[in-house]
C-alpha cells in the first residue's frame with residue numbers, strides 16, 4: 050500500500066505574505082493561505098527517522114488539501130518502525146480483529162493489515178475518513194467509520210463487522226485496540242474501553258508521556274494517585290512499554306509520547322464489589338477533598354463513627370486520607386460501608 054515518492058526538495062521554505070498556494074514541488078504543495086501551513090513547513094524542516102513515511106504523510110494530507118487540525122489532536126506518526134513496535138507490543142497476528150481510533154492517514158492501519166489483522170477504524174474527521182477509506186478500498190480487511198469514538202456505539206459496530214460475530218462468540222478470541230490517540234480524548238477513551246474486558250483482551254495506546262506515566266504509576270501518597278488510578282487498576286493491569294520522542298510526529302507536539310498496554314480483566318476477575326457504580330461514586334467522593342480525612346469526605350455515605358470503625362476493620366488508622374488506600378483497601382472499605 051505504500052506510495053513511492055520523489056525526494057522532497059531540500060530548499061523548501063514559506064514565501065512571506067503569500068495568499069495563494071504556489072505550484073507543487075514534486076507533487077507536494079508546501080504552502081496554503083491558511084495559518085496551519087506553518088505546521089507543514091515546520092515539518093518539512095524536521096528530520097524524520099523514516100523519510101518515506103514523512104513524504105507519504107505530507108502527500109496524503111496534501112492530496113486532499115488538508116492540514117493538521119489541533120482541535121482533533123492531529124499529530125501524525127512519521128516513523129513506521131514505531132508503528133511496527135506498537136503492533137508488536139499488541140502481538141497482532143493473522144486473523145485478529147483490531148479497533149483503531151483515529152487512523153488519520155492510515156500509516157498504523159497499514160502495519161496492522163500487514164500483520165494480518167482486520168481493522169475497524171473510527172475517524173472523526175470526514176476528510177481523513179475519506180482519505181483512509183480510499184487508501185484501503187482494495188482490501189476488505191479495513192472498515193472505516195466516520196464517527197466520534199467517544200459517542201459511537203462501539204459494540205454494535207464490532208458485531209456488524211464481517212466475521213466479527215464469529216470472533217466475539219468464540220471461546221477465546223478477543224478483539225484488541227491499537228491506536229495512536231488524539232491526546233485530548235485519552236481519559237474518555239480509557240473510561241470507555243477498560244470496562245470492556247469481555248470484548249477486548251488488550252488495549253495498546255500511544256499517549257502523552259506524562260499521562261502514560263501517571264496511568265501506570267499507582268504509588269500511594271503521590272499527587273499522581275487519583276480516582277483514575279483506582280479505575281485503571283480495577284479494570285486492567287497496565288504496563289508502560291516505551292517512550293516515543295516528539296520528533297516522530299508531524300506536526301511536532303510540545304510533549305513526548307509513550308506506549309501503554311492495558312491488559313483487560315474479564316468481569317469475573319473484577320475486585321468483588323456489590324455495585325461498581327456505588328464503588329466509584331465512593332472513590333470519587335473520597336478524592337473530592339484530597340487532603341480531607343475519609344471520615345469527613347465520606348460522610349454522606351454514613352456517619353464518621355461508622356467510617357472510623359470500617360477503617361479500623363480494614364486495618365487502617367481512623368485518620369486515613371484517600372491517597373493512602375490501595376485498590377484492595379477501597380474495595381474492603383466500600384463493602385463494609387455499603388452494609389451499614
Ligand SMILES: C[S@@+](CC[C@H](N)C(=O)[O-])C[C@H]1O[C@@H](n2cnc3c(N)ncnc32)[C@H](O)[C@@H]1O
Nearest residue numbers: 124125126151152153172173174197198229231
Ligand atoms: C494523533 S492522530 C493519529 C493519526 C494516525 N493514527 C497516525 O498514527 O498517524 C489522531 C487521529 O484521531 C482523529 N480523531 C480525533 N478525535 C477523534 C474522535 N473523537 N474520534 C475518532 N477519531 C478522532 C484525528 O482526526 C486524527 O486522525
